[in-house]
Amino acid sequence: MMNDTQKIVKIFHGPQHPGITGNMSVELDLIGETIQRAQTHVGYLHRGFEKLIERRTVIQGFTIVCRICVPEPDPNEENYARAVETLTGLELSEKAKYIRTMVLEMSRIAVQFLWMGGQAGSIGLGLIPQWSVCDRDYMLDLFEELTGGRVYHMYAFPGGVRRDIPEGFLDRLSKLLDYYEERMKVYDNTFFDNTTFKARAIGTGIVNKEEALKNGYVGQTLRACGIKRDVRKDMPYLMYDKLEFDIPTREEGDVYARAMVRRDEIFQSIRILRQIIEQMPSEGDILQKIPKHRKFKLPKDDVYIQTESARGAMSYYMAGDGSEKIRRMQVKGPSLIHAYTLLENMLVGSELADVAMIMNSLGICPPEIER
Amino acid sequence: MEIGFHGDDFKCSMEEKGTKSAQSLIEEAIKWFRSKSIFVVAYGTGCGAIEMPPTFTSRYDAERMGITGVATPRQADVIILSGYLAFKTLRRVIRTYEQMQKPRYIITLGSCPINGGMYWDSYNTIKKLDDFLPIDVSVNGCMPRPEAVIEGFILLQERIQNGEEAGWEKYDRELEQYKARQNKALGGHIEPSYDTDWYNMNSGGVA
Amino acid sequence: MIERLKKLSIEIEQKNEHLYKISVDFQDLESSLLRCLNEFNYITLDSINYRDDIEDEKFCITYCLQTAKRDHVLMIQTFIDREEATLPTMHRIWPQAEIMEREMHEMLGVDFPGHPTLIDFALEYWDDIPPLRRDFDTLKYVEGMDPFRKNQRDDNLDVKVEMKKKKEAKKAAKLKAEAEAAAQEDKEESNDE
Numbered sequence: 001m002m003n004d005t006q007k008i009v010k011i012f013h014g015p016q017h018p019g020i021t022g023n024m025s026v027e028l029d030l031i032g033e034t035i036q037r038a039q040t041h042v043g044y045l046h047r048g049f050e051k052l053i054e055r056r057t058v059i060q061g062f063t064i065v066c067r068i069c070v071p072e073p074d075p076n077e078e079n080y081a082r083a084v085e086t087l088t089g090l091e092l093s094e095k096a097k098y099i100r101t102m103v104l105e106m107s108r109i110a111v112q113f114l115w116m117g118g119q120a121g122s123i124g125l126g127l128i129p130q131w132s133v134c135d136r137d138y139m140l141d142l143f144e145e146l147t148g149g150r151v152y153h154m155y156a157f158p159g160g161v162r163r164d165i166p167e168g169f170l171d172r173l174s175k176l177l178d179y180y181e182e183r184m185k186v187y188d189n190t191f192f193d194n195t196t197f198k199a200r201a202i203g204t205g206i207v208n209k210e211e212a213l214k215n216g217y218v219g220q221t222l223r224a225c226g227i228k229r230d231v232r233k234d235m236p237y238l239m240y241d242k243l244e245f246d247i248p249t250r251e252e253g254d255v256y257a258r259a260m261v262r263r264d265e266i267f268q269s270i271r272i273l274r275q276i277i278e279q280m281p282s283e284g285d286i287l288q289k290i291p292k293h294r295k296f297k298l299p300k301d302d303v304y305i306q307t308e309s310a311r312g313a314m315s316y317y318m319a320g321d322g323s324e325k326i327r328r329m330q331v332k333g334p335s336l337i338h339a340y341t342l343l344e345n346m347l348v349g350s351e352l353a354d355v356a357m358i359m360n361s362l363g364i365c366p367p368e369i370e371r
Numbered sequence: 372m373e374i375g376f377h378g379d380d381f382k383c384s385m386e387e388k389g390t391k392s393a394q395s396l397i398e399e400a401i402k403w404f405r406s407k408s409i410f411v412v413a414y415g416t417g418c419g420a421i422e423m424p425p426t427f428t429s430r431y432d433a434e435r436m437g438i439t440g441v442a443t444p445r446q447a448d449v450i451i452l453s454g455y456l457a458f459k460t461l462r463r464v465i466r467t468y469e470q471m472q473k474p475r476y477i478i479t480l481g482s483c484p485i486n487g488g489m490y491w492d493s494y495n496t497i498k499k500l501d502d503f504l505p506i507d508v509s510v511n512g513c514m515p516r517p518e519a520v521i522e523g524f525i526l527l528q529e530r531i532q533n534g535e536e537a538g539w540e541k542y543d544r545e546l547e548q549y550k551a552r553q554n555k556a557l558g559g560h561i562e563p564s565y566d567t568d569w570y571n572m573n574s575g576g577v578a
Numbered sequence: 579m580i581e582r583l584k585k586l587s588i589e590i591e592q593k594n595e596h597l598y599k600i601s602v603d604f605q606d607l608e609s610s611l612l613r614c615l616n617e618f619n620y621i622t623l624d625s626i627n628y629r630d631d632i633e634d635e636k637f638c639i640t641y642c643l644q645t646a647k648r649d650h651v652l653m654i655q656t657f658i659d660r661e662e663a664t665l666p667t668m669h670r671i672w673p674q675a676e677i678m679e680r681e682m683h684e685m686l687g688v689d690f691p692g693h694p695t696l697i698d699f700a701l702e703y704w705d706d707i708p709p710l711r712r713d714f715d716t717l718k719y720v721e722g723m724d725p726f727r728k729n730q731r732d733d734n735l736d737v738k739v740e741m742k743k744k745k746e747a748k749k750a751a752k753l754k755a756e757a758e759a760a761a762q763e764d765k766e767e768s769n770d771e
Contacts, residue, residue, distance in 0.1 A: 014463075016413070016444070017413070022415065043457070044463070045417065048494055051710060071421055086594065131429070133424045133430070137430050151421055213621060214621050214622060216623060216624060229648050234649045235648070303593060303597065315624060317627040317640070317642075327629070328629045459701075486727055491726075493720070498720075498725035499727055
């Protein structure tokens with residue numbers, strides 16, 4: 001007769017669940033509370049983006065491409081604009097490059113605050129989401145002043161940006177960065193030095209360092225293992241080769257190390273933004289002259305572009321065929337490999353209560369897995 | 372004798388309402404209580420789920436209206452469908468909606484459930500949600516701001532207090548037509564069926 | 579590593595300072611990838627990209643490789659037949675290729691002999707041709723389901739037709755106003771007389 005504790009129970013950590021990041025599901029086989037096998041299921045958000053883009057011209061495609069990744073739309077727009085510029089040979093002015101770098105760094109800070117809320121909420125610290133989502137909202141107010149929208153900006157266009165910076169914008173940004181530096185001391189006391197968080201996070205969700213580079217992991221998963229890789233330093237684009245910043249790393253490779261790497265990156269982003277505020281040129285073209293709607297033709301070529309988003313390197317493959325429509329655009333986000341190759345192996349042997357914490361620390365965002 | 376107060380057109384017209392019986396007072400009280408404590412199922416179905424954390428946390432506090440989130444559909448009153456629905460999600464949403472206890476309401480955000488939105492030519496999304504599930508309140512925007520979502524909730528509260536016909540009553544009355552349309556669009560599979568044997572399926576089954 | 583590759587007699591196309599491309603034949607594909615991995619230290623497979631060239635009746639497949647330093651990307655491109663598309667599976671060498679090949683099988687219809695899980699990735703109960711082929715017309719598929727609201731879309735009108743209607747309505751209103759003004763003048767003149 002089978003012992004009751006040896007029976008396998010199947011649980012869907014499923015689409016309707018308060019502990020899952022987005023609309024996806026993980027199918028778990030459990031004995032007791034230990035996971036024996038995990039399978040990821042996506043497809044609940046599939047819109048067929050790559051088929052929609054094939055019917056649209058360059059300007060029409062620019063309006064929908066920011067919805068590929070919902071919490072973080074700016075690296076998508078940046079990749080799209082840079083791919084079209086590389087194919088057609090457009091050059092940007094210095095002011096446009098500074099503005100695009102500024103938008104990317106502002107978006108990075110906003111996403112790290114949203115991550116902080118999710119990570120604390122997944123282990124039961126309900127106070128931190130109330131603070132950090134409100135602090136992220138002040139950055140979204142600045143985005144609304146600059147671009148017109150809180151979440152979906154549609155701002156970075158092939159050839160530059162769509163509008164100039166308003167009067168006094170850089171002063172308001174500078175005051176907000178002072179406020180953030182004061183607030184990070186409060187977050188240090190309540191979240192990053194919290195005994196409960198340390199007791200649960202240190203030693204769980206360890207990434208194997210020898211396989212990390214070969215398997216194609218990106219972002220904080222690599223940097224928390226001690227491997228110092230970042231697209232902004234290795235293959236610099238826009239203004240990153242003229243700005244000074246560091247890449248923070250840790251050695252252990254567990255959930256706590258990834259959290260501390262993200263905390264250090266907030267400070268590095270604030271440092272980059274302060275340099276941009278000082279160095280921003282006051283004159284320059286915002287948008288280059290581009291052909292009109294149906295006459296903006298892409299040459300018969302293909303290109304591969306990478307940008308560093310807040311969770312890792314995001315890659316686009318774009319191909320044109322001589323007409324005004326985009327022939328092919330393929331998106332590969334950082335979550336594809338993390339959600340399948342890494343998560344299914346890491347969860348074997350973990351506890352059921354740690355699944356939400358591990359998924360939040362890897363930064364898995366389902367709309368960019370299945371587009 | 373009670374005096375009614377109408378605020379439209381900024382004119383004040385006094386009206387006699389007559390005495391209220393005890394039964395109607397109890398019904399009014401039940402409707403008032405029901406509208407002031409709304410529980411929302413934790414299910415972020417689409418793009419609009421990114422504006423849910425700001426609505427329910429401290430800046431645009433929705434809890435002052437009595438709105439809060441719960442974990443399971445058995446405990447909830449409202450399901451928020453925030454954006455477009457793929458076919459795979461529609462099957463799970465139908466199952467979740469039918470598991471909620473009555474009275475139950477649906478709020479949709481955005482223009483995608485109304486007529487397809489910007490994915491109108493996609494092969495995997497639902498263009499008109501009204502065919503499959505009854506919608507009570509639609510909030511427009513892409514995404515709607517947190518203030519707009521709260522305004523949608525207040526509209527729902529007024530509808531509950533006025534006693535208008537809700538979506539779940541229409542769904543019960545016209546169940547066969549709704550089921551026929553659902554089966555036609557989803558190809559006859561409204562998954563997962565209640566007698567699926569999860570333990571002996573090969574990998575790659577329905578999840 | 580790219581300098582060592584340049585010493586061989588292969589044609590390498592440089593697109594910009596971080597992007598290089600090599601074209602190989604389909605028979606040499608697996609041996610070229612293994613050679614890049616073992617001899618020239620391209621240890622990371624970043625992604626497998628694909629494109630449907632329906633005019634030449636071929637699929638264009640691109641493997642993007644990177645070294646440990648990740649300071650440039652090497653694209654290895656090949657063309658395979660469209661009718662019976664098969665590719666060698668790379669999941670024993672690079673584990674991330676398992677999910678990328680599963681998606682290619684579903685979206686494009688390419689077969690990978692020896693792959694452990696060639697099952698659904700994002701679609702459920704799909705019974706048409708693989709959707710990312712160029713001969714799948716998504717607009718016709720959607721309109722065949724007849725999903726839109728009838729007579730209620732005021733954004734689905736033709737712009738030229740509506741502008742014409744507006745202009746004609748304006749002209750007719752102007753003529754009517756002139757006719758009324760003329761009739762009013764005649765009436766006043768007859769009243770004066």
